[in-house]
Amino acid sequence: MHAKDEKFTSSIKRRELGAELRRIRERAGYQAATMASKLNWAHSSISRLEAGITKAKEGRVGFYLGWAKATTAEFDRLVALDRQPDDGYLARLHPAGCPDGLLVVTLLDTESDSFTTYDPRGIPRHLQIEPYIRTVLTKFRYQDGPALDAAVQDRLDRQTSWTRRHGPFTFYISETALPANLAVAHEQLVHLSILSSLPHCHVRLVLAGDSTAEFCTGFTLYRHDEHPPVLHLQAPTASLFLERPGDIAFYESQLEHLANLALSRRETREWFTRTLADIERHLEQDQPLTQGRDEASLEARE
Known part of the structure; x- marks a missing residue:
């Protein structure tokens, strides 16, 4: 049993999600810079999100998937993955x-x-x-x-x-x-x-x-x-x-x-x-x- 107040930042779930986002973006034919421009995000935000280094703010993954032309099944699966707790x-x-x-x-x-x-x-x-x-x-x-x-x-x-x-x-x-x-x-x-x-x-x-x-x-x-x-x-x-x-x-x-x-x-x-x-x-x-x-x-x- 781990203490509830133990600080922990998950990595592997974020890395899995980021790799999926990158795959879908590349399938749509968008460079990272193009995607950043469409979303009005900093280029570094795209890079860090796809590398699993940072966690997107609430709703951003769905916004990203919409612009990247994800299928309905991909959208539902990856939004659900994003919402899963970082429990280690x-x-x-x-x-x-x-x-x-x-x-x-x-x-x-x-x-x-x-x-x-x-x-x-x-x-x-x-x-x-x-x-x-x-x-x-x-x-x-x-x-x-x-x-x-x-x-x-x-x-x-x-x-x-x-x-x-x-x-x-x-x-x-x-x-x-x-x-x-x-x-x-x-x-x-x-x-x-x-x-x-x-x-x-x-x-x-x-x-x-x-x-x-x-x-x-x-x-x-x-x-x-x-x-x-x-x-x-x-x-x-x-x-x-x-x-x-x-x-x-x-x-x-x-x-x-x-x-x-x-x-x-x-x-x-x-x-x-x-x-x-x-x-x-x-x-x-x-x-x-x-x-x-x-x-x-x-x-x-x-």
């Missing part, structure tokens, strides 16, 4: 296993200066290769066909956004996240090894024997210089975005705990190298690789 959390539904298409997720993935993510059950979506994505989405009842192909390609297309920024971007990965299919596991590990060599990509492994039972849900903490941090909690068919300082502090403490549990970046790369060798040996011998890996690998880690 935002919930959004999405197709099973696919938060990628949410505008909020797109904004966070493409605009954040850095983020830290942990998935206790799988490879984070930012690092997944094509066959791994297919395996994951199939578990969510996607069937082979155009819908699955589109979802896979959409996730792959979005992965390059963070690699072009300075970061750092930190990924905590569970040892048990690798798929049972050895060929896919090998390809995924090669991909992780390459990405982990980038100076701004920090991949750290959490071994299966370590105590991480309290981390039952994956999460990502996003940071941006001009906005408060945002925490993304993903359930199978919905995502929750948190911004209140108390919520952020709780998950920051969880990340500190993870940092103490996880292997270092160097140790993680060494584990990748050993495990790749194990998989290649098993592939040559056409033998299965156990979830905990073989005894030699376990001894090498100790």
Whole structure:
């Protein structure tokens, strides 16, 4: 429970609204300066509103949408969004296993200066290769066909956004996240090894024997210089975005705990190298690789 008088300025709702306003303005063919002139607003007011930095005065969003030729459905939805309280959390539904298409997720993935993510059950979506994505989405009842192909390609297309920024971007990965299919596991590990060599990509492994039972849900903490941090909690068919300082502090403490549990970046790369060798040996011998890996690998880690 948060104190009623606690001062809080929401960010992610404003950023979502601002991105929608910009999309509708651009669809109408108006430059920001033209829109400012039509509304008799300062140009900076348009920029700050569309960036989610400022909150529009009562009625201004509807006025903007009218001039930008929004549809009736868009007008009703976005005016309702503007009137929602800035209470520090935002919930959004999405197709099973696919938060990628949410505008909020797109904004966070493409605009954040850095983020830290942990998935206790799988490879984070930012690092997944094509066959791994297919395996994951199939578990969510996607069937082979155009819908699955589109979802896979959409996730792959979005992965390059963070690699072009300075970061750092930190990924905590569970040892048990690798798929049972050895060929896919090998390809995924090669991909992780390459990405982990980038100076701004920090991949750290959490071994299966370590105590991480309290981390039952994956999460990502996003940071941006001009906005408060945002925490993304993903359930199978919905995502929750948190911004209140108390919520952020709780998950920051969880990340500190993870940092103490996880292997270092160097140790993680060494584990990748050993495990790749194990998989290649098993592939040559056409033998299965156990979830905990073989005894030699376990001894090498100790």
